[in-house]
Amino acid sequence: LILENDEIITGNNQENAASPTGLCAERVALFYANATYPDIAVKAMAVTASNSNGLVDGPVKPCGSCRQAMVETEVRYKQPIRIILDGKKKIQVFEGVENLLPFAFKPESLD
Numbered sequence: 001l002i003l004e005n006d007e008i009i010t011g012n013n014q015e016n017a018a019s020p021t022g023l024c025a026e027r028v029a030l031f032y033a034n035a036t037y038p039d040i041a042v043k044a045m046a047v048t049a050s051n052s053n054g055l056v057d058g059p060v061k062p063c064g065s066c067r068q069a070m071v072e073t074e075v076r077y078k079q080p081i082r083i084i085l086d087g088k089k090k091i092q093v094f095e096g097v098e099n100l101l102p103f104a105f106k107p108e109s110l111d
């Protein structure tokens with residue numbers, strides 16, 4: 001991901017034998033960004049994946065938990081994040097996570 005100050009932060013999947021204990025690359029990067037640069041907005045995120053054959057064909061899609069974390073990052077900084085979903089055969093670009101998670105929980109959901 002890239003922050004408003006042009007700092008680039010990477011994340012990768014953190015696997016664990018107890019599956020729920022691991023964490024997706026998207027949230028690793030978002031949480032590191034928030035912990036290290038709490039006052040700087042996220043400008044864009046690119047999500048990609050590879051296997052033993054190289055880059056995967058289709059655009060990589062974030063899981064629902066990561067989409068929700070992205071939404072809350074947008075809410076925190078009051079600006080959309082450009083999301084780039086990478087693949088060898090296709091790349092998709094979205095202006096704002098709302099396009100990936102139309103019924104996200106927002107702060108008003110907690111009222």
Ligand SMILES: [Zn+2]
Nearest residue numbers: 024062063066
């Ligand atoms: Zn995820």
